[in-house]
Amino acid sequence: MNRRYIPVVAGVLLFILGLLAGSQYFGAEMSGARQTIKNLAAERAAMAEQLAEVTRLRVARDVDKKALQHLQESVTELNARLAEQRKELMLYRNLLKTGGMEDGLHIVDASIVPFPEASAARYSFVIRQKADLLKTVAIQYTAELKGLLDGAPVVYSLADLDAQVEKMPVKTKLKYFTVVEGRLELPPKFVAQSLQISTWSENKPAQRRELILNWPRDEDEKNAQS
Structure with missing residues (x-):
């Protein structure tokens, strides 16, 4: 290869690598957000089952009211966290759509x-x-x-x-x-x-x-x- 073209080729390669790195970064962020949503959904489902079980036991016996209240608050918090994660994932998707935007x-x-x-x-x-x-x-x-x-x-x-x-x-x-x-x-x-x-x-x-x-x-x- 003519030596005059080496800097040009190197510049093009760096540009391509930069684009690939950027797409890999967003890909990793999207994958991480999806996994977080799955984890939160599973955690919420498990907490909801615990809440239902404690509620059932409370009907049969006098279960500690503080424990029941704590579980109810935990489920509410998990619901809020799950909603925030979904919102974040949607935001990432929208930010990837840059068609028609100027720099x-x-x-x-x-x-x-x-x-x-x-x-x-x-x-x-x-x-x-x-x-x-x-x-x-x-x-x-x-x-x-x-x-x-x-x-x-x-x-x-x-x-x-x-x-x-x-x-x-x-x-x-x-x-x-x-x-x-x-x-x-x-x-x-x-x-x-x-x-x-x-x-x-x-x-x-x-x-x-x-x-x-x-x-x-x-x-x-x-x-x-x-």
């Missing part, structure tokens, strides 16, 4: 779920990276909640409303994706309108991604405003 950071799976008391809400979103060869990058993100207070426009940052966020922007690192979630405590008489999320790489601050998420309204509010 760089993306904000996906954003949601706001107001609590019944209307003075708080749960928010969540995912920041993900798409590139041919993924590397760990330092990123920053902000989130601002816009709305009306006594009829006047007002803007609150995530640090103003989420006790777990100390300041904006938030700095973190990611290679594939990071999940951001928390609880917003809304001020009295504040009418939320939208949540604006922004993210950028520290190396490329000009390449900013933004997403505006409208505040969800129930049917009564929609009818009153129409």
Whole structure:
């Protein structure tokens, strides 16, 4: 082989190996998530059988109430863990679907779920990276909640409303994706309108991604405003 082509061939091989390594990583993550789900399902089934047995015994004899309560709490916890694992597996599958996306950071799976008391809400979103060869990058993100207070426009940052966020922007690192979630405590008489999320790489601050998420309204509010 002509020596001039050796660096080119080597570069192509490294590129292919990088893609294979990435796919193997996700394959291992997916396999591990599936196995975790199977393990949790088996554990939950075993705990449910124990709970049923203790319940049956409690009818026949006076079994310790604390033991029964402990088993009931364990089954509830296992159900929650199983649901989280299923959600994580679904997230991995969705993140593998990158068709049509341009390279760089993306904000996906954003949601706001107001609590019944209307003075708080749960928010969540995912920041993900798409590139041919993924590397760990330092990123920053902000989130601002816009709305009306006594009829006047007002803007609150995530640090103003989420006790777990100390300041904006938030700095973190990611290679594939990071999940951001928390609880917003809304001020009295504040009418939320939208949540604006922004993210950028520290190396490329000009390449900013933004997403505006409208505040969800129930049917009564929609009818009153129409």
